[in-house]
Amino acid sequence: NPRSTWEKVDEYITERLIPQDDVLESVLAANQQARLPAYDVTPAQGKLLHLLVRMQGAKRIMEIGTLGAYSTIWLARALPSDGHIVTLELDPFHAQVARSNIALAGMNDKIELRVGDALEQLARMAEEGVEPFDFIFIDADKPNNPKYLKWALHFSHPGTVILGDNVIREGEVVNESSQDPRVNGVRRFYDLLAEEPRIEATAIQTVGSKGYDGFVLGIVNS
Ligand code: SAM
Numbered sequence: 747n748p749r750s751t752w753e754k755v756d757e758y759i760t761e762r763l764i765p766q767d768d769v770l771e772s773v774l775a776a777n778q779q780a781r782l783p784a785y786d787v788t789p790a791q792g793k794l795l796h797l798l799v800r801m802q803g804a805k806r807i808m809e810i811g812t813l814g815a816y817s818t819i820w821l822a823r824a825l826p827s828d829g830h831i832v833t834l835e836l837d838p839f840h841a842q843v844a845r846s847n848i849a850l851a852g853m854n855d856k857i858e859l860r861v862g863d864a865l866e867q868l869a870r871m872a873e874e875g876v877e878p879f880d881f882i883f884i885d886a887d888k889p890n891n892p893k894y895l896k897w898a899l900h901f902s903h904p905g906t907v908i909l910g911d912n913v914i915r916e917g918e919v920v921n922e923s924s925q926d927p928r929v930n931g932v933r934r935f936y937d938l939l940a941e942e943p944r945i946e947a948t949a950i951q952t953v954g955s956k957g958y959d960g961f962v963l964g965i966v967n968s
């Protein structure tokens with residue numbers, strides 16, 4: 747069973763390369779306790795987000811899809827002292843759990859959690875004249891991915907990094923006749939990326955403790 751190998755290797759990577767961390771473990775435990783869906787990124791993926799932010803030297807991050815703020819905390823920890831992250835969450839209960847986790851991580855000053863439909867929040871942020879972001883993580887409802895990509899471009903500057911999660915969907919992404927709105931959202935996301943001259947992107951397939959999926963990584967051109 748390849749899946750059990752992926753899980754074992756993910757555990758091995760986590761043991762070797764990801765230091766034991768009481769806060770992050772408490773966050774995952776709190777999410778489980780609250781019965782949130784287990785859609786958080788894996789520790790290895792959380793650390794990838796963290797490393798990308800540090801490599802880029804990003805100071806302003808936007809995340810679409812907070813859940814319990816596990817990925818948010820990985821991202822926020824990569825920020826310098828004057829860094830800021832805005833994270834958007836639709837579900838008030840997820841947001842409540844996220845808020846408590848953010849407080850537990852001592853990150854209230856860095857993380858701004860906005861509750862409500864991301865598309866409405868994004869429109870409001872545009873009205874408020876919110877400044878562009880250096881790094882944007884798209885990880886909410888997949889049918890809206892094409893719209894999130896348009897908003898990500900709105901809130902970007904040359905050099906902004908955009909990462910979109912769950913874009914392989916166990917290979918279903920190549921199923922042209924899929925009836926799954928998430929698969930179709932992701933396919934339209936690729937179409938938009940293909941025709942959008944403002945962004946240069948690739949996608950990487952991944953396996954691990956959360957199965958077979960992958961992410962899109964792109965940079966906004968000058
Ligand atoms: N980024 C999180 C992590 O790795 O820890 C996981 C996010 S989970 C995959 C997706 C989240 O997006 C869920 O908490 C869901 O409630 C939220 N969501 C779904 N539709 C949304 C919408 N229209 N606006 C904002 N958030 C939404």
